[in-house]
Amino acid sequence: MNLKKINKINVIIFLILFLTACTTTQVAQPAKEVIVTGIKIYKIGAIIPLTGDGASYGQGEKNAIELALEEINSKGGINGMKVEVIYEDGKCSGKDATTAANKLINVDNVKIILGGACSGETLAIAPIAEQNKVIVLSAFSSSSDITNAGDFIFRNSPSDVEGGEAIAEMIFNDGYKKVAVLTENKDYSQGVRKVFLQRFKKLGGEIIADEIFEMESKDYRIQLTKIKASKPEAIFFNPQTGLSGGLAVKQAKELLINIPYYGNFAFSSGDALTNAGNALNGFKFVDTPGLSKNNSKATSFLNKYLSKYSKPPSDYQIGARYDTVYIIKNAIESCGKIDTECIRDYLYAMPEYDGVIGKYEFDKNGDLEGINFAMKQIIDAEKGEIVEFN
Secondary structure, X not given: OOHHHHHHHHHHHHHHHHHHHHHHHHHHHHHHHHHHHOOOEEEEEEEEOOOOOOHHHHHHHHHHHHHHHHHHHHOOOEOOEEEEEEEEEOOOOHHHHHXXXXXXXXXXXXXXXXXXXXXXXHHHHHHHHHHHOXXXXXXXXXXXXXXHOOOOEEEOOOOHHHHHHHHHHHHHHOOOOEEEEEEEOOHHHHHHHHHHHHHHHHHOOEEEEEEEEOOOOOOOHHHHHHHHHHOOOEEEEEXXXXXXXXXXXXXXXXXXXXXXXXXXXXXXXXXXXXXXHHHHOOOEEEEOOOOOOOOHHHHXXXXXXXXXXXXXXXXXXXXXXXXXXXXXXXXHHHHOOOOHHHHHHHHHHOOOEEEOOEEEEEOOOOOEEOOOOEEEEEEEOOOXXXXXXX
């Protein structure tokens, strides 16, 4: 065989290999596009406390999410696609919530985060979410600082501004002008404390003791002894969770501080009732309103929840979290896909939502509008009997 023939054969072989490679590339490229654009599952993130003192609140939210997902997915999902939630443990901690948010956004590539439950979680993840244009929808974070946390941050829980002022007004109107405050050193509690102090002083009251305790602590006798020595007319217990709140009230009774006790939402939880027992009888506090018995959506949801799970720390919280899943569903369906700028605009312009917790919408800051705090009193702690009053 001469050189020309050899070269000619080599050229033919080269062309065959080249064309084969090109054909393979052309076939493979659409396959990659199918993988990218043909996702069959919408992935959403959730950052809630699954361990630690706030775990009961986080578990309640997770149960509510799962109940909503079961209903939605059984009916074909959203836009014909199933929905999956990736849960991360925020531990009621800004540090842990930050780690969780970075993982969800940078590793799991989620564009929507349900959470946090605690204000510290939500405040920590807000800057990361804003930078990445990720929607955050909280069902229980009430810190006043969340109001200005960003354009992609929403919540269907009332703000501490309302709660702190309501507690101050309740105590002052009950006739107590010299009050002691015992506060947990967490974002939620500190936010309530700030508003409470301002409002109570403006009403003409006097704060004669203002004590702080750390979340890790389970012994508050040093602070309570100082409070007792100051001889207040009433005490405002301001914890992050029902566990710490219940223990604080129990220890106050053991120290024979026999004056009226007041508190925040944490005292509606089973943890508070279990740890304090009858020491909580007569205790007054401000909380999110209970689910209305006149709301068929609320009663239906609560019956479904209790048929599968144990009673949660807060009926409002699980109802609000259940609502958020359906609100996100409506937003995605309206936008046709997970486009966070479109979803953000939808939430701001959302017509009044008729949900489990009532009728409401979001204001220009992403805050809840339409539902306010309620005043409650514990009648019988052992039986869990709590009533709302005006």
